[in-house]
């Protein structure tokens with residue numbers, strides 16, 4: 001297979017971890033006789049520094065001309081504490097999602113047996129957890145109208161959803177549930193929000209087309225509790241943009257390290273793959289960032305193109321590295337000095 | 352001291368647990384020679400059933416004519432799965448908060464030593480945790496304009512904040528931090544939301560008046576993770592309405608049971624005290640609902656009027672009951688059949 005892949009390393013540890021994912025993809029290409037072509041482009045704070053814009057037109061054009069995007073991370077503290085900054089790295093990511101129509105963010109959360117002890121949660125609570133979160137990614141309060149009054153004393157954000165926006169991701173979530181444990185949990189705040197009541201109505205309607213899948217509902221406050229109290233009760237979680245942002249980061253504690261979690265952002269025409277961790281600027285260039293989330297994003301990319309055997313091989317490599325403790329310091333208590341690129345090398349060699 | 356207390360038991364297990372709190376307050380009155388007068392009024396689903404309205408005018412008037420309100424719980428599943436219901440129990444609670452100007456919801460979260468093993472989190476993660484959450488309660492997306500298009504296919508909620516709304520709760524949070532560990536963490540999503548950027552700006556300004564308190568910031572997604580990974584890093588958490596709803600329910604897992612957590616909702620003129628757990632309708636009338644959260648709300652009520660010794664005695668009673676395993680089934684693995692009212696009786700006797 002021939003694939004053109006846009007690589008957007010972004011900020012902070014993004015470049016280091018993405019480099020490992022590319023290394024692994026190259027090994028796969030060689031082993032399975034595929035042709036993967038990689039094209040690099042800037043996004044985020046580095047793009048602002050270079051061009052003044054968080055998502056330069058050339059980067060967007062490149063993304064539109066490729067089959068898939070491998071994304072690193074975005075964000076720089078110099079913008080976080082300046083609430084009046086007009087240009088922000090995050091805008092690059094949000095615009096990319098919107099322009100490419102990446103309306104569904106898919107985040108699998110698994111408790112790896114070898115890592116049960118790393119989690120702040122007790123072993124019996126998490127063992128066997130296997131959740132897949134479907135977060136709506138191009139609507140809601142992220143993209144609704146934002147206002148700041150002229151005197152700067154009143155600010156607002158609009159959370160808006162349409163039936164069409166809810167329907168399309170709902171279908172994806174139910175289809176996924178059909179090949180899993182056949183359960184979808186809608187997380188909302190229908191006892192307070194009008195938009196949540198629309199979600200409940202539309203999702204209930206769509207669910208009629210999937211009689212083999214059970215649908216239930218949880219208010220987001222209760223969901224935030226249940227994910228920790230009893231994560232095994234969940235199969236597919238479906239939710240809107242802001243709740244999904246919170247719930248999926250929260251759920252990352254189950255795995256023991258946010259450095260393990262990959263995600264896919266998909267739409268009808270494009271697909272992007274990225275670790276869920278952020279740019280982690282404190283760790284930049286120290287060689288301590290865990291590349292596994294990025295490497296597993298590469299596996300999700302291969303899955304997306306039906307290259308299941310290839311994806312599986314990457315996952316085996318990851319499990320092997322975890323088992324043998326060839327891991328960065330966030331997971332490693334045994335060996336010192338196993339760097340980001342050493343972990344990448346190990347998985348590359350395995351392939 | 353003479354206090355007029357409005358008792359609003361509400362729905363589900365509300366009446367059972369509130370009855371124990373009243374029992375305990377009566378014991379305190381007797382022991383310390385206070386006069387507490389209790390007046391009952393309906394709210395929530397029971398009020399809808401009786402009067403057609405979730406917050407009847409007589410109930411609101413009673414609240415305005417008393418010194419403090421003891422609240423039970425609200426909510427009934429028959430309304431949750433009917434997204435088109437015009438009247439909803441929750442409206443009663445929201446209206447009460449708004450009409451009484453209860454703009455700050457204060458939720459202490461502590462890890463009780465005797466209960467460390469009940470938590471889904473590991474002992475070393477939670478031991479010593481002592482957080483106080485300040486959640487804004489009368490603004491934001493809860494109260495912003497709600498719209499549903501005529502064709503029913505577009506719905507929206509507006510999240511709006513003004514400088515004044517942010518300032519008043521920020522002062523409360525900083526004052527509280529001064530008598531604690533002198534740290535306030537603002538939880539927001541300033542990398543995406545205009546309203547969060549206003550929060551960051553205003554809180555930063557107000558913090559100048561409290562040079563002895565350290566201020567830091569966390570994005571809500573990261574906060575949802577940090578609360579589980581390392582809850583001991585927090586002292587006072589300050590946040591807006593919706594984020595506070597999620598984060599504080601999530602934090603309840605630290606204590607091992609949501610049945611232990613009390614809260615105070617205060618404004619410039621009124622104050623209301625309630626357990627943070629909901630109406631838990633499945634448990635109604637079974638005698639299994641944990642009354643401790645409600646009893647601890649009563650202790651917060653006494654604190655509010657400067658009756659610290661009295662409040663402390665209630666807390667000692669609670670700790671004693673936990674230590675001796677005189678607890679409802681959610682906490683009890685040793686004795687069967689210790690009912691809601693038996694726990695109340697024990698703490699009453701202790702006083």
Ligand SMILES: CC(C)[C@H](C(=O)O)[C@@H](O)C(=O)O
Nearest residue numbers: 074075090093245542543572
């Ligand atoms: C960086 C930020 C804008 C982004 C989001 O909130 O969506 C991130 O937290 C994520 O989850 O991908």
Ligand SMILES: CC(C)[C@H](C(=O)O)[C@@H](O)C(=O)O
Nearest residue numbers: 191192221425426441444596
């Ligand atoms: C019942 C509901 C409206 C309420 C809220 O969301 O504020 C509850 O969850 C709470 O936290 O007190």
